[in-house]
Amino acid sequence: MCGIAGFFQLPQHPGEHAATVRGMLSAIAHRGPDSTGYYVDDHCAFGTTRLSIIDINSGAQPLSDETGRYWICYNGEVYNYLELRAELEAKGRVFQTRSDTEVVLQAWIHWGEACLRKFNGGYAFAIYDRAAAELILVRDRFGKRPLFYTTGGPGFAFASEMKAFFALPDFHFEQDVDQVQSILAQWTPLPHQSGFRHIRNLPMGCWMRVTTGKVEERTYEALTLEPSSTVASEAGALDLIRERLADSVALRLRSDVEVGVYLSGGVDSAIVALLTCDRAKGRVRTFSVEFDDAKLDESKEQRLMAEYLGTQHLGVRVSHGDIATQFPAAIFHAEIPAFRSAFVPMYLLAESTRQAGIKVVLSGEGADEAFLGYDLYKETILRAEWNTAPEQVRRARLAQLYPHLGHYQPQDIAAITGLYHQFAEEKIPGLFSHELRLQNGRFSARLIRSQDDPFRAMREMVRATDGYAALTAVQKAQWLEYKTLLAGYLLSTQGERMTMAHGVENRCPFLDPAVVDAACAVNLRFDDGFTEKRLLRQAFRERLPEAIVNKRKFPYRAPDGAAFAAAPPDYLELLLSEAELSQIPYLDSRFARSLTKKVLANGASETSTKENQTFLFLLSLALLHRMFVKREGMPRRRVHSPVERVIDLRSGAAGYDSQGNFASVT
Amino acid sequence: MHQPIRAFIEEQFLIEFGDDFPEDTDLFRAGVMDSFGYVRLCRFLEQTYQFKFAEEEMTSNILVSLTRMEQFVDHKVSRGRAASG
Known part of the structure; x- marks a missing residue:
């Protein structure tokens, strides 16, 4: 690497x-x-x-x-x-x-x-x-x-x-207003977007030829969600998952240096760690992020898994102050506006991993996209059948969907019914699965003084993709996840850019083409999709602790606005000073200031997800503007x-x- | 009677109703209303005006704009008064 x-x-x-x-x-x-x-x-x-x-x-x-x-x-x-x-x-x-x-x-x-x-x-x-x-x-x-x-x-x-x-x-770096607006509304960049004018990210699966006066970009591998073969039985599906994942991990252990594993506390990285231990010659080393905040911390499951496998484990505890202190350095490495602070702990984790002498880690990214691990997929199924499903079916589905979201309560069923009614039919061509998310993204897009449609580039991307229109609603959701949140944030801002900031390479067994192919062959064939990653869990049920294999999806998050409200760092002046904000000409400074004051004044429980996201976007935009456009305040650390x-x-x-x-x- | 609704929306969604943002603006289409915000708004209306939403009422777009909300709250409150009177 x-x-x-x-x-x-x-x-x-x-x-x-x-x-x-x-x-x-x-x-x-x-x-x-x-x-x-x-x-x-x-x-x-x-x-x-x-x-x-x-x-x-x-x-x-x-x-x-x-x-x-x-x-x-x-x-x-x-x-x-x-x-x-x-x-x-x-x-x-x-x-x-x-x-x-x-x-x-x-x-x-x-x-x-x-x-x-x-x-x-x-x-x-x-x-x-x-x-x-x-x-x-x-x-x-x-x-x-x-x-x-x-x-x-x-x-x-x-x-x-x-x-x-x-x-x-x-x-000279110049932030691209159209791209920034698009990133804010989508949560992440599209495959080609960089956030800066005249800079393009070569999209995944593409190659290019550059000759005198000519630049050509071509696709060599389009993302396909159609499996190469069919699976006849659930037992066959479980065998296929086990076999493909074991092969994938074995391939990713090819290295002349020691390979460690990131343990998140969830089932995906537990499977990766298990299969790594199957193959490793010595004692495997595992690494995790821990939080003081019990709502975010998964150290109990991380340690349980480490003890179960007998790994040499290191938990890196991250405080609110750490996030506020390290945010500028981490966003400098990320280079793209970020909607969460969760990448900052990964920056610190990579630093500790490298200090421990590890250059390569395996992690569980890609499992939720391949094996339908996100609520988004269930939401999509439910919304697609909303107008035709009987009331008792809708209620049962909603109860399956939201048990872990503390802020939705049983008495909210009428409100959620109203919400789903609003989103039961496609409004943005091709983007049905993501319309609830995009609705929340519209709030962040209000940071930009622009009347343009923030989803224009996304609509054009799916319209121009051969075969996209023929995908099912869930496949479209998957396709969009691979192209946006996975590549544009999880693998990059929260993944590769953070590990590589400290010279650590991360490898993802769930992104092996054979694993993705297996997932496509078994998804929704033997269940209704409302128990997320059921087959993946089932495949390893007998080899993992019950508390891990039955653990519901727990999104990895870090303290967002609260981390900055607790002990406001000096650089928040970028958002609080009218003179500073006015240097970023495309910002709606009035909205930006109102939002900042609200987030900093309210406690974590009073700040909504959309406000946290928008605040993080605003903060990262302001820091990227200072470091890249103005070339000021860059981290001093040089390698x-x-x-x-x-x-x-x-x-x-x-x-x-x-x-x-x-x-x-x- | 309606002032608390206006104030709640303005505070929650960081907007100001006026000539640039009329009261009949569809809050979803304007990119103002998010999913959790919608749920909180429902809770707020129920607590402030002492009624409960029925699921069937939620399929008639009653909460898409300030105007629609005010009309619905008027209707609910007057029905509540009639029932108790």
Whole structure:
């Protein structure tokens, strides 16, 4: 796991190229503190900050084929690289290293675009073809690893994190009002959105070719929710789930360094930990976030699971003060406006994990999307049948839906009936499943002084997707979750960006294509979906403690507005001062101030979810504006990643500074 | 009689009724009403005006605007008075 960055045909003298790419890599050195390497010629420069996990000694980057025509910078892992390597060797390809990086490069050279569908992993990489003078960029199918690019200036540049663009000459960040409004209303960005003008996130499952004056983006793997085969019986379904998950975990344990597990206290990460212990040679280490607030804390279940498996466990206790103190640093790493504070504890957890000497962790993300774990799916089923279902059925369904939500009480049944009546028919084309959520998002969108439809981009995305209209209501909900909340927040802001801030790679067994395929084959085949993840629980019931396997979905959350109200940090001045707020021209400052005062004055129980979300959005927007647009107040923490490989093929290389010129390998 | 409803909505949803935001505005369409806010509003009306919503009443869009709410509360309260008188 690493960070990559580079550019193509940047309008500057080639003598400046090395310093520019070094600057870009330095800005993301936290992703790869072990070493840095880069390639530079007269037209292109790109490099890697490396976190060494596989083939630690000979896997240095950039890496080329034996002819020196193709060069690769690579971030992430293709877990099935050993099988692909064997396949390529059988076809006569010769390898110089044991690394998966070289397998990816050789696969591209041998199969071209067709190799991408063979890859099982989380990755983003760049390949430069010197002979064709073209740059290829690729991102994995679920959006595990990031890859941003900009065509804002006269040249083209890309990076794992946008902060690398600070090093580009004459580059300025500018928040994109339309995108920000869209993010606020949807909770998360769409796959291509970055929140900044002229910066695009390469969507998951896509690749691109960059040549002189031309940038082409193509999809190699569209998200499919149709299973590859059918399952005849529930017993067969349980076997399939167990088999696919065990294989997925085994693949993700391929590493030359120790692999730990994040234990959330829920059933998904418990299954991952269980299967890890099945395979591990030594005692597994597990890591968790704990809270003082009993409503949020799951340490009881975390410890129960750790004791049950005999893992060496570390619980990292996070206070309100920690969240308020660390929020600016964490949002700097996240780079995208956030609607919750729950990513901040993950930032602290990654720091402790790394301090404990662990570079790789497995976690349970992706289970709720694959096996229908969210209330959203049940809500969608219920709303779709609302106008035709008998009253007693509706009541029974509502009781199943909301037992854990303390703020809905039995006497609220009439109110909820009224609410569901409002949302029983599709109002926003294609987005029926998410309309209740989007309704709450409209409140956050009021932060922006704009009359535009905040859902325009989302509507256009689903309208332009082949096959989307034919999906069932629940499949549409799943599809949207994979494309928005999962990729746009859980895997990124709360996931990858937080672990990589401290040089920790996270791997998600539930995002193996074979696991997703199995889930699609069994979902709603043997039950009505109103006991979330029933088959997944059933598959591991006999191997997990009852308290874990029967635990209802407990959304991982952290103290939101309350964390800032308890001990207001200095930077809240960004929201409380009229002069500060007025520097963000697109904000409705009157609404922003009213909201801030209300959230800071009210206790946690008096602040609604929508108010908390909107407050967190406002705070992150203001901090991102200060750090990225104004380039002020950035975290001081800097990571040094020593430069160990330089490939300098510039025509005037002898006279240029390239810091330890490694010279040509051709 | 209706002032508490107006005040509750303005405070809960951070809006101000007036020329820019008329009382007959559909609060859902305007992006003002959220799901939990709707439930709290129902509780507030029941507690303030001492009545209970029936499920069948909730299918006639009675709470989409301030105007509709005021009309419904008037109707409920007058029916309550008639029943007790």
